[in-house]
Structures are given as C-alpha cells and as structure tokens.
Amino acid sequence: MKIADIEKLFARFAARSPAPRGELEYINPYTLLVAVVLSAQATDKSVNKATRELFAKVDRPQAMLALGETALRRHIQTIGLYNSKAKNIIRLSEILARQYGGKVPTDRDALEALPGVGRKTANVVLNIAFGEPTIAVDTHIFRVANRLGLARGKTPLAVEKALEKAVPEAYRLHAHHWLILHGRYICTARKPRCQECFVHDLCPYDPETGAASAARNGARIGKPGKANGPAKADGKAREKAKPGRGKSASDKAGERRAGGAKTGPASGAKAAARRKPARDKALASD
Numbered sequence: 001m002k003i004a005d006i007e008k009l010f011a012r013f014a015a016r017s018p019a020p021r022g023e024l025e026y027i028n029p030y031t032l033l034v035a036v037v038l039s040a041q042a043t044d045k046s047v048n049k050a051t052r053e054l055f056a057k058v059d060r061p062q063a064m065l066a067l068g069e070t071a072l073r074r075h076i077q078t079i080g081l082y083n084s085k086a087k088n089i090i091r092l093s094e095i096l097a098r099q100y101g102g103k104v105p106t107d108r109d110a111l112e113a114l115p116g117v118g119r120k121t122a123n124v125v126l127n128i129a130f131g132e133p134t135i136a137v138d139t140h141i142f143r144v145a146n147r148l149g150l151a152r153g154k155t156p157l158a159v160e161k162a163l164e165k166a167v168p169e170a171y172r173l174h175a176h177h178w179l180i181l182h183g184r185y186i187c188t189a190r191k192p193r194c195q196e197c198f199v200h201d202l203c204p205y206d207p208e209t210g211a212a213s214a215a216r217n218g219a220r221i222g223k224p225g226k227a228n229g230p231a232k233a234d235g236k237a238r239e240k241a242k243p244g245r246g247k248s249a250s251d252k253a254g255e256r257r258a259g260g261a262k263t264g265p266a267s268g269a270k271a272a273a274r275r276k277p278a279r280d281k282a283l284a285s286d
C-alpha cells in the first residue's frame with residue numbers, strides 16, 4: 001500500500017472512531033490480563049459472561065489465590081480449555097503476588113514469562129493497560145492487513161513487524177483496535193462487506209478471486225500473502241491455534257448489527273472456506 005493511502009486509511013479510521021475500545025471487560029491491568037488469557041480460542045462475549053461474576057469477587061492476584069483453582073474452574077467452566085486456563089491463572093497469580101507485589105509488570109519479557117502469556121497476550125496488555133503502541137496480530141488483523149496490502153506476511157509475527165513499519169506513529173496506539181474491529185464486523189473472513197467498506201477505494205483485495213487485484217484502483221500490489229489466514233503460528237506453543245470454526249458469536253452479532261449485507265460471490269467464499277482450516281489452525285489466538 002502506498003504511504004499516502006496508508007495515511008488516508010488511518011485518517012478514516014480515526015475520523016470514524018477517535019478512541020476505539022476492545023470488547024473484553026476488565027477492571028484493572030490484572031483483570032485485563034486474566035480476561036485476555038481466558039479469551040484464547042473463545043469469544044469475548046463468552047469471556048465477559050464468565051468474568052462479570054468472577055471480577056466482582058476477584059480483582060487482584062492475592063484474591064485469586066484465596067479463591068483457589070477449584071472455585072476458579074467453576075467460574076470459567078463455560079469457556080474452552082478452562083482447566084488449563086485455570087491452572088495458568090493460578091500460577092501467574094502466584095508469580096505476580098510473590099515477585100511483583102500483586103502488580104502486572106509493564107515489561108514485555110516479564111509478561112511473556114508468565115504462564116499462559118505469549119506475545120499476543122503481552123501486546124494486548126501493553127497496549128490497553130499501559131498505553132504502549134503495540135499491535136497484537138490475531139486472526140482478524142492478520143486477514144485485514146494482508147487483504148489491504150497494508151502489511152503482508154505469512155505469519156502473525158511477520159505481519160506484526162510489517163505493521164510496526166507501515167503504521168504511522170500517530171496512529172499506532174489505536175491501530176490494534178481499528179483493525180480488529182474492522183475485521184470482526186466489516187472485513188469478515190468469508191464474506192467481506194466490500195460494498196459498504198469505507199476503505200474500499202484503497203483496497204486491492206478482490207473478493208471474487210480471494211486475491212489482490214492489480215487492476216483495482218491502481219493499488220500497488222506487494223508480494224501476496226494469504227489474505228484469510230497465516231501459514232504458521234508465532235509465539236509460544238501454548239498459544240494454540242484457533243481451530244477452523246466458523247464465525248464467532250461476536251462476528252455474527254456484529255454482522256447483524258451491520259445489516260447483514262452479502263457482498264462476496266459464492267465462488268470466492270467457497271475458495272476461502274477450502275483454504276481456511278489449515279491456515280486457522282496455525283494462528284495464535286490468545
């Protein structure tokens with residue numbers, strides 16, 4: 001994507017949503033960290049449903065340790081992988097209580113050393129809780145960045161690094177939320193809403209072929225990445241791939257809110273669906 005177009009792209013995001021927010025509910029950096037750990041392979045909606053009651057009782061590591069693993073499991077049993085997530089949350093709470101006085105460290109290495117915390121979780125916490133201009137590349141950001149030609153790459157880490165270079169500094173703090181929400185509600189995996197997309201004129205992606213189109217708007221085409229998902233995961237092995245499920249509940253809710261328009265021809269959607277499972281398995285999704 002040309003530099004001038006990148007500037008236009010983010011100016012439009014900023015005009016539409018000057019202070020975007022994520023959809024995970026939290027009270028403080030500790031509850032944000034817990035919520036993000038719980039959100040791996042789960043929807044924000046399902047996490048919020050479980051944490052509302054939990055966070056009313058527990059908002060710091062010491063309180064989590066007092067609650068204990070068994071009771072924590074009961075609170076989060078509606079969330080996938082709740083057994084291993086409960087173990088990790090208790091272990092990370094022990095470390096926070098013992099080594100950090102109950103505070104969440106602001107340092108990436110210290111965060112990534114916590115059980116259940118990989119690069120993406122650390123990026124989310126650094127961005128939301130501590131105002132660092134990090135970009136946590138999840139399945140939505142990976143797809144949007146590749147389709148737009150904003151940051152092409154075959155892995156989340158490659159896209160993250162490319163985004164760090166491409167996104168103008170003035171927009172970097174909010175880029176994470178703008179791109180994730182755009183991917184969740186407009187540039188959806190199977191049927192991107194190109195006809196109602198406010199950056200349509202800047203985007204080279206052709207929903208009919210699932211590839212970048214050199215003919216479209218004269219956009220410069222970089223080396224093509226896979227626009228719907230990465231080739232393999234970065235980060236820790238425990239930040240497991242999001243399985244090739246269909247749309248999440250929040251995707252569907254967002255699409256309903258957006259009016260349910262259908263834009264992508266069936267052939268493009270089918271081709272994307274055939275490619276999706278292998279790629280999605282590889283995407284770290286904490």
Ligand code: SF4
Nearest residue numbers: 187192194197203205
């Ligand atoms: S034009 Fe289509 S493919 Fe491009 S960003 Fe918008 S929704 Fe996504």
